[in-house]
Amino acid sequence: MSATTRKPRPGEIHGVHYYFVDDAEFDRMIEAGEFLEWAEFAGSRYGTPRQPVLEKLAAGVPTLLEIDLQGARQVREAMPEALLVFLAPPSWDELVRRLVGRGTEPPDVIQRRLEAAEAELAAEKEFDVTLVNTSVEDVVRKLLALMHVS
Numbered sequence: 001m002s003a004t005t006r007k008p009r010p011g012e013i014h015g016v017h018y019y020f021v022d023d024a025e026f027d028r029m030i031e032a033g034e035f036l037e038w039a040e041f042a043g044s045r046y047g048t049p050r051q052p053v054l055e056k057l058a059a060g061v062p063t064l065l066e067i068d069l070q071g072a073r074q075v076r077e078a079m080p081e082a083l084l085v086f087l088a089p090p091s092w093d094e095l096v097r098r099l100v101g102r103g104t105e106p107p108d109v110i111q112r113r114l115e116a117a118e119a120e121l122a123a124e125k126e127f128d129v130t131l132v133n134t135s136v137e138d139v140v141r142k143l144l145a146l147m148h149v150s
C-alpha cells in the first residue's frame with residue numbers, strides 16, 4: 001500500500017486505501033530510505049514503501065504496484081525484471097468524463113491531472129504492455145492473467 005500526502009476523499013480510510021501522511025512524515029520516510037520509489041503527482045506526493053514489496057517478492061507472491069509514470073521509471077531502474085503495464089483510457093474524452101464525473105477534485109487539480117495524463121499518454125511506448133481500461137472486470141481479468149493469477 002502506498003503512502004500519500006493527498007487528503008483522503010470521502011470514504012477513503014487510512015491503512016486501507018493509502019497511508020495518509022503529512023509532509024513531515026513523508027520527508028522522514030524519504031530520509032530513512034523507506035521508499036522503493038516516490039513521486040510528486042498533481043500537487044501531492046505518493047510513494048511505495050519498500051519493505052512490504054521486498055517481503056512479498058521474496059515469498060514468491062505476485063505483486064502489483066499502481067503508480068504513476070515517474071514511479072514506473074524508478075521501478076524500471078531498480079528492478080529491470082518488473083513488467084510495466086500501461087493502463088490507458090478508451091479515449092481522451094472518456095478520461096475527462098471519468099475524472100470530472102468523479103467530482104472529488106477542484107478545477108485546478110483536475111487541470112493538473114489532465115496535464116499529467118497528457119504527459120503519461122505520450123510515454124506509453126516505454127511500457128511493456130498496454131491495457132485499455134474499458135470495463136473494470138475485463139481489465140482486471142487481463143491484469144491478473146499478466147500476473148499469472150487466475
Ligand SMILES: Nc1nc2c(ncn2[C@@H]2O[C@H](COP(=O)(O)OP(=O)(O)O)[C@@H](O)[C@H]2O)c(=O)[nH]1
Pocket residue numbers: 002003006037038039041046047048066067068070071072
Ligand atoms: N509513483 C507513485 N505513484 C502513485 C502511488 N500511488 C498512487 N500513485 C499514482 O498517483 C496518481 C494519483 O492517485 P490518486 O490521487 O489516488 O488518484 P486516483 O488514482 O485518480 O484515485 C495515480 O496515477 C496513481 O497511479 C505510489 O505509491 N507511487
Ligand SMILES: Nc1ncnc2c1ncn2[C@@H]1O[C@H](COP(=O)(O)OP(=O)(O)O)[C@@H](O)[C@H]1O
Pocket residue numbers: 098099101102133134135136
Ligand atoms: N473501467 C472504468 N469504467 C468506468 N469508470 C471508471 C473505470 N475505471 C475508472 N473509472 C472511474 O474513473 C475515475 C478516475 O479513475 P481513476 O482510476 O481513479 O483514474 P486515475 O488513477 O488516472 O486518476 C474514477 O471515478 C473511477 O471510478
